[in-house]
Amino acid sequence: MCGVAGYFNLRALTEPSLCLLERMIWPVRHRGPDGFGFFQDKLCGLAHARLSIIDLNGGWQPICNEDKSVWVIFNGEIYNYIELREQLARQGHRFATNSDTEVLVHLYEEKGADFVQDLNGQFAIALYDIREQSLLLARDRMGIRPLFYTLHQGRCFFGSEIKSIFSADPTLPRRIDPRILQDIFTFWSPVAADTIFEGVLQVQPGHTMLIDRQGVGNQHRYWDINYHAPFADSPEEELAEELRALLIDAVRLRLRADVPVGAYLSGGLDSSAITSLIRHYTTNPLKTFSVAFDDAVYDERHEQARVTEYLKTDHDQVICSNETIAEAFPRVIYHTETPILRTAPTPLYLLSALVRQHSYKVVLTGEGADEILGGYDLFKEAKVRAFIGNQPNSVCRSMLLKRLYPYLALSPTRSVSYARQFFATDANPKEELFFGHQPRWKNGQFLSRFLSEDSRTPGYSPLAKVTASLTEQLEGICFFTRAQYVEAKLLLANYLLSSQGDRVAMAHSVEGRFPFLDHRIVEFAARLPVRFKMRGLNEKYLLKKAMRGLLPQEILDRKKQPYMAPDIRSFFGAATPQYVDHLLSPARLRQSGLFNVDMVTNLVEKCRCKPRQGVRENMALVGILSTQSLHEQFIDNWRVELPSTLPNTRRTIR
Amino acid sequence: MQTNEEKIRAFILNNFLFDANEGALANDASFLEQGIIDSTGVLELVEWLEEAFAIKIEDEELIPENLDSVDRLAQFIGKKTS
Numbered sequence: 001m002c003g004v005a006g007y008f009n010l011r012a013l014t015e016p017s018l019c020l021l022e023r024m025i026w027p028v029r030h031r032g033p034d035g036f037g038f039f040q041d042k043l044c045g046l047a048h049a050r051l052s053i054i055d056l057n058g059g060w061q062p063i064c065n066e067d068k069s070v071w072v073i074f075n076g077e078i079y080n081y082i083e084l085r086e087q088l089a090r091q092g093h094r095f096a097t098n099s100d101t102e103v104l105v106h107l108y109e110e111k112g113a114d115f116v117q118d119l120n121g122q123f124a125i126a127l128y129d130i131r132e133q134s135l136l137l138a139r140d141r142m143g144i145r146p147l148f149y150t151l152h153q154g155r156c157f158f159g160s161e162i163k164s165i166f167s168a169d170p171t172l173p174r175r176i177d178p179r180i181l182q183d184i185f186t187f188w189s190p191v192a193a194d195t196i197f198e199g200v201l202q203v204q205p206g207h208t209m210l211i212d213r214q215g216v217g218n219q220h221r222y223w224d225i226n227y228h229a230p231f232a233d234s235p236e237e238e239l240a241e242e243l244r245a246l247l248i249d250a251v252r253l254r255l256r257a258d259v260p261v262g263a264y265l266s267g268g269l270d271s272s273a274i275t276s277l278i279r280h281y282t283t284n285p286l287k288t289f290s291v292a293f294d295d296a297v298y299d300e301r302h303e304q305a306r307v308t309e310y311l312k313t314d315h316d317q318v319i320c321s322n323e324t325i326a327e328a329f330p331r332v333i334y335h336t337e338t339p340i341l342r343t344a345p346t347p348l349y350l351l352s353a354l355v356r357q358h359s360y361k362v363v364l365t366g367e368g369a370d371e372i373l374g375g376y377d378l379f380k381e382a383k384v385r386a387f388i389g390n391q392p393n394s395v396c397r398s399m400l401l402k403r404l405y406p407y408l409a410l411s412p413t414r415s416v417s418y419a420r421q422f423f424a425t426d427a428n429p430k431e432e433l434f435f436g437h438q439p440r441w442k443n444g445q446f447l448s449r450f451l452s453e454d455s456r457t458p459g460y461s462p463l464a465k466v467t468a469s470l471t472e473q474l475e476g477i478c479f480f481t482r483a484q485y486v487e488a489k490l491l492l493a494n495y496l497l498s499s500q501g502d503r504v505a506m507a508h509s510v511e512g513r514f515p516f517l518d519h520r521i522v523e524f525a526a527r528l529p530v531r532f533k534m535r536g537l538n539e540k541y542l543l544k545k546a547m548r549g550l551l552p553q554e555i556l557d558r559k560k561q562p563y564m565a566p567d568i569r570s571f572f573g574a575a576t577p578q579y580v581d582h583l584l585s586p587a588r589l590r591q592s593g594l595f596n597v598d599m600v601t602n603l604v605e606k607c608r609c610k611p612r613q614g615v616r617e618n619m620a621l622v623g624i625l626s627t628q629s630l631h632e633q634f635i636d637n638w639r640v641e642l643p644s645t646l647p648n649t650r651r652t653i654r
Numbered sequence: 655m656q657t658n659e660e661k662i663r664a665f666i667l668n669n670f671l672f673d674a675n676e677g678a679l680a681n682d683a684s685f686l687e688q689g690i691i692d693s694t695g696v697l698e699l700v701e702w703l704e705e706a707f708a709i710k711i712e713d714e715e716l717i718p719e720n721l722d723s724v725d726r727l728a729q730f731i732g733k734k735t736s
Binding site: 230421442443446450475598599602615616 | 668671672674692695698718732
């Protein structure tokens with residue numbers, strides 16, 4: 001796991017300048033503090049910051065092929081590198097190292113840009129082909145590892161984080177795009193290749209992009225989730241057995257590392273399942289890490305203890321108070337590089353610090369199970385809404401809404417009559433493309449109202465953008481599966497795996513690995529009929545069946561508790577940190593120009609008087625505060641740091 | 655002395671629209687359709703109504719016909735307090 005950065009000259013060739021590459025890799029040294037590597041010629045520059053996990057002595061990057069005509073840097077892991085290596089060696093390729101990186105150049109020689117199809121892993125790759133004078137950027141199927149780029153004055157700059165791009169050239173514009181802010185306020189994340197910064201794009205999950213002297217090519221989708229080939233009449237027992245076998249193999253592959261591997265444990269089904277599989281099917285010593293909260297509403301220590309006792313793990317936890325969350329929040333925004341609507345990434349940032357203190361670099365987690373195997377309340381809600389919609393006058397059916405969200409103190413379902421309207425139970429699940437997401441996305445309308453006059457774009461519609469981006473893939477599948485696809489493309493890829501995943505883990509040089517997101521499991525799950533995902537309102541039905549006997553029954557039967565952290569209450573509890581008052585002051589709000597000063601001031605007053613607020617107010621406050629913090633750190637106070645001496649450095653200049 | 659309607663308007667503007675601009679709220683605008691109130695907000699509204707007008711609102715009165723616009727609210731409160 002590592003950080004990558006670099007550039008490609010689209011027009012004029014330039015004399016190699018290490019200074020530029022060093023400046024770009026320096027701000028992501030948290031991703032790879034163990035050493036640095038550089039390659040440069042007149043056309044292209046590659047920089048790499050290394051976190052040593054596999055082949056501790058030999059795995060330095062950039063790595064080249066036998067005749068030094070292909071060079072690669074990459075961030076991530078290729079889990080099937082041993083199998084690929086054997087096959088490539090049989091085909092006559094000579095290997096100079098034992099690293100997973102080296103298979104990339106040889107596989108590319110065999111297959112060209114299509115080589116990504118053969119990879120099982122999580123990766124962001126930059127591969128420079130000297131003969132072709134081209135640079136290939138590639139990203140893993142689900143979007144586990146980040147990769148950003150921009151075009152500026154005849155050059156393409158790219159990197160694992162936007163910081164690297166902004167450090168490349170002081171004349172690069174750094175502006176928040178208010179349209180994308182509206183997207184984030186609606187969907188929790190940008191759509192497709194967008195980022196919050198104008199002109200900075202991401203290579204999308206499951207895509208490659210070729211850059212050559214002709215310019216930057218279109219992003220090419222090499223993989224997608226396919227819901228169009230469901231299993232026909234497979235017996236339940238067989239499918240559960242197959243899921244278990246796939247999960248065991250995905251876990252086994254993800255324990256491949258030359259350093260010890262730990263696991264995150266939330267106390268819920270998914271992380272408990274992964275921990276249990278490590279315990280039962282490998283000989284790996286088992287170290288687990290958890291987030292705990294002072295506030296009992298969010299705390300799951302009891303459930304965590306139940307699993308750690310059952311599986312006899314060596315367990316540690318970080319206890320988060322409202323104050324620690326508020327205190328760390330601006331540093332979290334420095335790493336997420338995008339506005340967020342919940343503080344939930346912050347405890348995970350504190351957790352990765354704990355993992356690092358224990359000298360662990362790698363953790364397995366249960367991320368992804370809810371999306372692919374049908375765990376979210378949003379799916380449940382969609383089913384209930386569709387069910388009520390079939391018989392709109394049935395009082396009994398409406399009562400089902402009360403079964404949703406029992407964990408929310410201010411439950412919207414206490415008023416059935418309102419809940420029915422709010423949850424749009426009269427919408428048609430067949431016709432409404434985003435039936436499942438309608439209620440959630442409604443909040444975007446509310447949040448966008450806080451935008452200033454200047455940051456409104458007349459006629460701009462986030463919904464029109466997401467419709468254009470996703471419609472093709474959503475045709476011909478049912479509302480439940482459509483909601484799954486949307487969740488995988490927006491929330492999972494652009495929020496859970498990034499703001500709440502890669503970015504907060506890598507902030508402390510910790511690599512997350514996600515067995516549920518092994519593409520073989522994603523493909524298997526996409527073929528499951530809905531009844532195996534949610535039976536009635538019983539979520540992740542097949543997973544529970546596959547895990548029977550491997551976890552305590554109370555964990556298998558436990559009602560799902562979504563992972564959340566205190567939002568407004570973190571900032572407006574006993575004391576409000578100075579920076580919060582500062583960032584939300586009329587002067588700072590006027591400085592960023594993004595928000596309506598009076599409205600935000602009213603919201604802040606409301607939060608101050610009563611920190612216990614509804615869902616929308618919580619999202620608005622965290623969204624505005626994070627945007628203000630982002631603006632301050634990346635626009636107003638942005639300074640390019642000049643690197644001090646880089647340790648363990650290797651350079652190649654041609 | 656503020657009328658009921660003025661009191662209601664001020665509460666909705668400050669508390670849900672965060673906006674002192676009178677033009678931001680039409681008296682017949684549906685709170686739900688315009689996204690002014692979500693169902694969490696309904697509880698907040700009811701809490702306030704009970705306190706501000708010293709009334710008790712029954713579960714069966716929690717329907718959009720009574721509560722979903724300034725006009726409807728003013729009418730409902732008028733009936734409750736008469």
